[in-house]
Amino acid sequence: EVQLVESGGGLVKPGGSLRLSCAASGFTFNRYSMNWVRQAPGKGLEWLSSISSSSNYIYYADSLKGRFTISRDNSKTSLYLQMNSLRAEDTAVYYCARDLEMAAIRSFDSWGQGTLVTVS
Amino acid sequence: DIQMTQSPSSLSASVGDKVTITCRASQSINNYLNWYQQKPGKAPKLLIYAASSLQSGVPSRFSGSGSGTDFTLAIINLQPEDFATYYCQQTYSIPRTFGQGTKVEVK
Numbered sequence: 250e251v252q253l254v255e256s257g258g259g260l261v262k263p264g265g266s267l268r269l270s271c272a273a274s275g276f277t278f279n280r281y282s283m284n285w286v287r288q289a290p291g292k293g294l295e296w297l298s299s300i301s302s303s304s305n306y307i308y309y310a311d312s313l314k315g316r317f318t319i320s321r322d323n324s325k326t327s328l329y330l331q332m333n334s335l336r337a338e339d340t341a342v343y344y345c346a347r348d349l350e351m352a353a354i355r356s357f358d359s360w361g362q363g364t365l366v367t368v369s
Numbered sequence: 370d371i372q373m374t375q376s377p378s379s380l381s382a383s384v385g386d387k388v389t390i391t392c393r394a395s396q397s398i399n400n401y402l403n404w405y406q407q408k409p410g411k412a413p414k415l416l417i418y419a420a421s422s423l424q425s426g427v428p429s430r431f432s433g434s435g436s437g438t439d440f441t442l443a444i445i446n447l448q449p450e451d452f453a454t455y456y457c458q459q460t461y462s463i464p465r466t467f468g469q470g471t472k473v474e475v476k
Contacts, residue, residue, distance in 0.1 A: 284465075286413075294405075294413065294456055294467040308463045311370075344412055354419040355460040356403040360412035
């Protein structure tokens with residue numbers, strides 16, 4: 250069974266930093282691209298970043314403006330999101346999601362339960 | 370960036386109804402379109418990928434159609450567990466944008 254478990258969320262002051270982790274199990278982690286998606290309270294889903302299986306390709310939403318860094322450690326089957334210069338508008342539940350490619354179409358087929366980041 | 374616009378933003382329906390949600394892309398995305406279901410306090414769940422392919426384990430009362438810029442998610446014989454918020458998402462290009470969501474509520 251695919252499992253993704255996020256951790257590292259919490260309360261942080263504006264301008265502070267936080268590192269989120271996503272522990273993966275139940276699948277061959279080093280064969281899949283991974284993503285971070287967030288959801289502000291009462292709002293919709295916002296894609297943040299993607300990283301390919303070998304970390305060769307990394308993409309970010311323009312809205313992050315270089316403040317966030319995605320990374321992964323395949324030996325630890327873990328995904329990370331380093332968040333710096335945090336703002337109130339970064340308050341959200343942060344999800345990691347597995348990237349599945351079927352017939353050349355990508356989708357996010359497995360999600361973690363999310364970790365809440367509150368910037369205040 | 371490709372903008373994804375869903376309509377309606379919310380709708381009220383009864384058990385047994387047929388529900389249709391539309392998603393429009395600001396430019397052609399071929400069939401690079403996914404649908405997700407999200408219940409309160411839970412992570413999103415993939416329902417449909419590649420516009421019309423049913424994800425494993427998803428009931429057949431869910432279906433997707435469309436190509437290019439206009440897409441539809443249909444739910445026939447709405448069940449109590451289907452009351453949720455639904456999101457479309459394009460994976461044609463970066464950023465992998467989501468629609469704003471459609472909340473399906475009990476009438």
